[in-house]
Amino acid sequence: MSVQTFEVIVIGGGAAGLSASLILGRSRRKVFIIDANEPRNKVTRESHGFLSRDGIQPLEFKKICIEQLKKYPNIQYKRDRVEYVEKDGSIFRVHTLEGDVYISKKIIFATGMHDALPSIKGLKDVYGKSVYPCPYCDGWERKDEPLAVFGNGDWLMDYVKMIYHWSPDLMVFTNGPTKLSNEQKHELLEHDVRLVETPIEELQSSDGELEKVVVSTGIEYKRSGGFLMDTGEIQASSIPSRLGIEMNEMGGYITNNIGETNIKGVYVIGDAKNAFSGLIKAASEGYELGAKMNAEMIFETW
Numbered sequence: 001m002s003v004q005t006f007e008v009i010v011i012g013g014g015a016a017g018l019s020a021s022l023i024l025g026r027s028r029r030k031v032f033i034i035d036a037n038e039p040r041n042k043v044t045r046e047s048h049g050f051l052s053r054d055g056i057q058p059l060e061f062k063k064i065c066i067e068q069l070k071k072y073p074n075i076q077y078k079r080d081r082v083e084y085v086e087k088d089g090s091i092f093r094v095h096t097l098e099g100d101v102y103i104s105k106k107i108i109f110a111t112g113m114h115d116a117l118p119s120i121k122g123l124k125d126v127y128g129k130s131v132y133p134c135p136y137c138d139g140w141e142r143k144d145e146p147l148a149v150f151g152n153g154d155w156l157m158d159y160v161k162m163i164y165h166w167s168p169d170l171m172v173f174t175n176g177p178t179k180l181s182n183e184q185k186h187e188l189l190e191h192d193v194r195l196v197e198t199p200i201e202e203l204q205s206s207d208g209e210l211e212k213v214v215v216s217t218g219i220e221y222k223r224s225g226g227f228l229m230d231t232g233e234i235q236a237s238s239i240p241s242r243l244g245i246e247m248n249e250m251g252g253y254i255t256n257n258i259g260e261t262n263i264k265g266v267y268v269i270g271d272a273k274n275a276f277s278g279l280i281k282a283a284s285e286g287y288e289l290g291a292k293m294n295a296e297m298i299f300e301t302w
């Protein structure tokens with residue numbers, strides 16, 4: 001068992017954690033990244049919307065980031081999983097699955113979210129390949145295709161309007177009785193959007209590409225892709241919660257605008273803070289927090 005001390009420990013090496021590490025490393029801080037390497041978007045083939053990296057594979061994106069951090073000898077990256085964090089006064093002891101303990105006064109949680117998908121047969125095969133959560137990430141690639149929206153509940157109508165913008169050839173599958181009002185149903189009809197309330201039997205696909213939505217009566221609807229409104233997202237790590245950091249109604253940990261929590265020395269950024277940030281926002285939060293933390297450390301020790 002090794003015990004090492006760092007100025008900042010970053011838990012989670014996605015866009016948020018790696019970006020914070022880069023700016024802290026460039027600020028001559030001794031930084032340790034512990035990363036289980038399971039980014040939320042690893043199920044998808046291409047990431048979009050990150051200027052200069054549009055269309056890149058998620059793991060290739062990470063590889064480039066980690067490669068560039070190697071230039072800084074004061075930044076270390078370790079593939080491991082943090083099991084728990086002990087607070088001892090102003091010191092945090094970070095315990096990993098491999099049995100190591102790392103010590104720091106400052107911890108950044110950039111642990112992201114996990115999608116616990118609804119139990120629809122065949123959904124896992126298409127999630128991230130032809131059925132996605134976010135139109136800004138993948139709407140362009142599916143524009144004007146025959147699409148399905150899977151969802152129900154309060155936000156459905158707004159979500160449908162969004163997806164309709166990318167493709168008006170739309171069917172809405174609520175997988176059971178809808179909560180839409182008669183007026184909203186009428187609006188769908190007016191836009192030629194068909195509503196199917198019959199429970200879904202399965203999604204049929206080939207190599208991740210959605211082909212048909214089959215409902216319990218046996219009727220099949222041909223669709224080549226779709227969007228999933230509720231991915232069942234939950235925090236990938238409950239450690240901040242166990243330290244006493246509360247969550248907001250979106251399921252993100254509560255922080256101020258730059259990621260400071262109610263516990264001095266503990267910060268949360270990226271999806272773990274916002275529920276869904278997208279790569280470029282996660283990276284920008286890492287940059288902003290890293291710069292702020294460095295300035296604080298400078299002023300503390302002046």
Ligand SMILES: Cc1cc2nc3c(=O)[nH]c(=O)nc-3n(C[C@H](O)[C@H](O)[C@H](O)COP(=O)(O)OP(=O)(O)OC[C@H]3O[C@@H](n4cnc5c(N)ncnc54)[C@H](O)[C@@H]3O)c2cc1C
Nearest residue numbers: 012014015016036038040041048082112137270271278279
């Ligand atoms: C299907 C899908 C497609 C998407 N497509 C896009 C897209 O095209 N463009 C876009 O901008 N965004 C996209 N996103 C959103 C994007 O994936 C997230 O917003 C982004 O990954 C958030 O970055 P993050 O650094 O906060 O978290 P993540 O990238 O999820 O990284 C978190 C890291 O923390 C690690 N971790 C968690 N717990 C621990 C622990 N206890 N110990 C050690 N490590 C831990 C994880 O293993 C992971 O490596 C997509 C999301 C999904 C689900």
